[in-house]
Amino acid sequence: MGSEVALKERIRRGDILLGVGVSMQSSKEELEDILGKDDYAFVACDGQHSAFSEHELVEFCALAAEVGIPVQFRIKHTRHAYLVGNIADLGPLGIEVPLVEETAVVDEALRWFYFPPQGRRSWIGGSSYGFNQGWDRLEYAQHWNSNGYLCMQIESLKAMENARSLAKPGVDCLTWGPADLSFDREMNPDHRLKTDDDCVREVVKQLEGTDTRLSYRSYDPALRNKYIDLGVTILMESPK
Numbered sequence: 001m002g003s004e005v006a007l008k009e010r011i012r013r014g015d016i017l018l019g020v021g022v023s024m025q026s027s028k029e030e031l032e033d034i035l036g037k038d039d040y041a042f043v044a045c046d047g048q049h050s051a052f053s054e055h056e057l058v059e060f061c062a063l064a065a066e067v068g069i070p071v072q073f074r075i076k077h078t079r080h081a082y083l084v085g086n087i088a089d090l091g092p093l094g095i096e097v098p099l100v101e102e103t104a105v106v107d108e109a110l111r112w113f114y115f116p117p118q119g120r121r122s123w124i125g126g127s128s129y130g131f132n133q134g135w136d137r138l139e140y141a142q143h144w145n146s147n148g149y150l151c152m153q154i155e156s157l158k159a160m161e162n163a164r165s166l167a168k169p170g171v172d173c174l175t176w177g178p179a180d181l182s183f184d185r186e187m188n189p190d191h192r193l194k195t196d197d198d199c200v201r202e203v204v205k206q207l208e209g210t211d212t213r214l215s216y217r218s219y220d221p222a223l224r225n226k227y228i229d230l231g232v233t234i235l236m237e238s239p240k
Helices: 009-010 026-033 054-066 078-088 103-113 137-147 155-159 176-186 196-206 223-230
Strands: 017-021 042-046 071-074 092-096 149-151 174-175 214-218 235-239
Touching: 009 017, 009 137, 009 214, 017 078, 017 214, 026 042, 026 054, 026 103, 042 054, 054 071, 071 149, 078 103, 078 137, 092 103, 103 149, 155 196, 174 176, 174 235, 176 196, 196 214, 196 223, 214 223, 223 235
Parallel strands: 017 042, 017 235, 042 071, 071 092, 092 149, 149 174, 174 214, 214 235
Antiparallel strands: none
């Protein structure tokens, strides 16, 4: 598996990275079995469409740390962007905010994801990623700001058109999968972006010259080369 310490750097420099969707109810044996099937850089779990408790997330992140893999967690709702620091206190290394269209949501997430002086995240939950390394307050804040990664999920044509404005400094990934975007495309058949692949090309073009990369829920490992050729650098897949 890839080094979790260097994951943010690897994302920003455009390394090809694989994530795998897992259930927070996975046992250690189940998680190890999934991770043994490929070179995954992170596991992705979902609070947007799945039931979960904060205690469950803490326990799962601790389990993932035991087997040496960081967790990316998708929060419940766009309007909960102000809670990203609280969720980060529970153990994920990456946070994904769903259905983002407005720069105000990005600003809210950036404010509460990063510690001062970069943001305003409050000091700190004892389950935060890497907090048991023995760093003091300033050391850990610097460590988090250099290693925690933040994703904005964009699943509308409006978001596609304005991807560059959402890719603010501190946003490591723009993400999506095809489903919700398909609703919007179906309601707007005359839009210039006719297909999901058109949207991928559009966003990749807009991200040129930024530190933000496109992370895509391709689900199927057989589609890796297709999306890599389109310019996607992070692929989120289902377990094999």
